[in-house]
Amino acid sequence: MKKIRLLLVDDEPDFLTAYARRFKRRNVEITEASSGQQAIDHVRESEFDVVILDVMMPRMNGLETLRRIKAIAPDLPVIILTGHADSSVLIEGMDMGAFDFLLKPVGTDELYFKVLDAVRTRHRGQP
């Protein structure tokens, strides 16, 4: 089965490693980015099926990163995953076209199914 190419963006190394480890067993190929700028560089250079994006990051925050990712790859689904229960980020992110908004902590299964949903939606050729 074809691997899902996932870009995981978070400035917390622990978080990146934990999820990367759990997802690798599930047919997901993970690229890690520890800042918004790094994420954008990755999106420019390679193809991804889905992005998981943190919000609170130093320098470029998640919403700005989302805006720039959408400018480069409008139909790349982006799942916001944040430790910040902030409704304005929810609204702004969804308005910018995020696929979904999840709060940490999220179980690996739940996140994995969300990733599958997002990938499916994209390949149905929706905006």
Add this chain to the structure above:
Amino acid sequence: MKTALKTLFHFIHGNPEGKREATENFINKSEDFRLLLSANGKALELMAEMTDAARSGQSSGITRIRAYSVMVASSVRQMIERLCRMAPGKYETLRDGFNEIVRDMDQAFAGPSRGPLGPSVIRMRDLRAIDLPEAGSKVAMLGEIRAELGVVVPRGFAITASAFHLFMEATGLDDEINRLIQIHDGTTLEELNDLALSIRQAINLAPMPRELEEAVQEQCARLGDIRFAVRSSALGEDAEQTGFAGQFISKLGVKPAQVTDAYRAVISSMYSATAITYVRNRGLREDEMVMAAGCMEMIDAVAGGVVYTRPPVGGGSDAVIINAVPGLPCAVVDGSSMADSYSVDRATGKVTRRDIAEKEIRFVLTSGGKVRKEKLFGGKELAPSISDRDVERLAALALRIEEHFGHPQDIEWAKDREGLIVILQCRPLTVCEEAPVPRNESWPQDEESRGLAILSGCIPASPGAAAGYVVKVETEEDMFRFPDGAVLLARNARPQLSALLPRAAALVVEFGSSVGHLANVAREYAIPALIGAPGAVERLSGVGVITVNGTNGTIYLGRRKKMIQREARPAARVRTTDVGLALERVLKFITPLNLTDPESPDFRPEGCRSMHDITRFCHEKAVAEMFAQDNRPVSGAFRLAGERAMQYWLVDIGGGTTVEENGSANSSQSIGIESVRSNPMRALWYGMMAVPWEGPPVPRLDSFMSVMTSAAQNPALEAGARNDMGERNYFIVGSRYCNLQSRFGFHFCTIEGFAGDDPNVNYALFQFKGGGASLDRRHLRSRLVAETLEKRGFIAEIREDALFARLEGVSRQAVEQAMAVLGYLLMHTRQIDMSMADPGMVVHYRDLFEADIEELLEGLPDELREAGCAP
């Protein structure tokens, strides 16, 4: 999954171009519908959990409540997005209503707004009671008695609430701490210790704002090279102060250059595992906890202790109670040592009783400013800590303080090397009015309790009687394992134990003082308590349930009902907590359902006033968009013919039936199952029909009632059941594809599968949600189904009663088998949630399912071959 759909489209070739596009649209719509249903389930589930939390008053922090609210909003927003995609241009205004409700929800969370920041530090000599909101009561009250009564208090200054806010905001710590609480979502000791550690690291890493650092150093410079005690002075209601006090630390012997480090440590102690537990148990908002600190000169005490201006138990008595130890007074406060005890007549000011204890240790201040424990020997153990004259001076001073505040006081004092009495702290004292019966006086024994006393002559610290399983608490881990409603048994009256008192039935402690901190908190919670119960740990270990009589100082075996009734005292007043209030306020924008009638003219986006309304609206409209007459998919929906098939509709997206080949049917006609060529649908149908369903189990009365209440409480479920469209069960089929959306009463289910020759693109998925029985039974039912599926290679996840399961990357035969199993489970797990209260029934069903499924799978290859599906 991407290739799966490509392959799927590949199988649909041969249709006229327009029709194919319409078919793709229909598949997209069906996928959006599936995601909408999933979000709907999650939103309703979260709402139910929030409602439960509000009803039960169970402890949870504000961070959690806020997270739940945002998660509800996120699920609802997801429903809106899906609905807007299903029918572009029709429901866009839902977003405006949604935004408005979210704004209202945020308002509901907002605490009282704070004024501009004041000074970071205030000198002791400038402090008065009125400065309590800045300095915390501990320090403000000292300033007050110094200024108003001329009482000697330590030199020093307060680091204010404004300083705390400055530190939190300038460094972004407030956001970071909320985030850490949010992501460390747990309640075990290990989880809370992890959280406390992360917060402490964050606090240690945050730079101290320069103006705060400078203000503190300026104060230190003014006071010279002295050693400080840096003490917590948390802000909160007066009544909370006592409960809090035991949780926060004081740093003693602090050098001037280390004051800000000590300040960080004091702030960190607000987030220790026990403090957070206490805050949650009391329903306080962790985002509104504010720590002020007192930085005071260490008193090189020759003696110290605590004064209670009235006996805390039996306030009618006219006595001042004074406890004293040699050295620093910490030993009295934390209950680690025996103390001398005196009574002073309030009218004459004379000592009426003195009780000199054998004191093994004392705490002293070293020249370097450290606190050191010393053993007492050579007769010093038995010497009185202070003279009677000191006792009377103290009593007089304490009564002046009481008079000033107009309320009995709990006062910590020290006597310095010059003989000066210095007051370190004063706060209101909780007093129980009933006098305890002296322990040597005979107590009327009722029949019930005679001969059952296992320990008597203990010192009553809080009156009343209560029973519970006795649980010894020695370590921090014991604290977290402590069960609700147990009798708390401990060796020392450590103040940290106060965090457990809201959950304890009674308290028994071997050593400590009935006038100590822990006793005070026990009285505040109206929990019977005995402090000073030598031998209790040994005598009570492993005896099971005991009754603690905090009035006569006796402990009885078993539950003494009559005694408990006779000693019944008014329960500590229950107050709506801060978190409870915020939860109630926010629920007003979440759970009320105003849109009850889909036929009403108000049933439109503008009519949505709560998250529940939007949920309901989206669900109703999505069902209509999916299945209503004029929204039917291109090839039309056929009704499946046959006695057992009449409630099923079928949509062929290409190659799923023989209808096109014959060119004979149109959408108004019925087709028989024999015309279906889709192998996953044939397998699913076979699974549904192979074993006749015996009908629902006879519900027991309580389950039946539970169905009725569920239906009454959850109109969203009921509404779907009433709805004609929702009642329909749709198969969407292609030659290798099948999707079933079905609804039987309260149960909602999606089954989908693709079974081609390339294992890489094959999959089966199952979503299952709802039921009429109580949540725990529905959860058990989901658990049972999940087990059955996991045995067959599915990855299954359960959230409450909802089940999501997927199987991927397997052979065509494996998907066909999976579809047959899903069909069987769909038909045979209906309403068994009713029977799930009985563990025997769970086992019964598990065995029955395994046997049925085994038999069923044996017949499957034949069925597929006969139907012409097998290659």
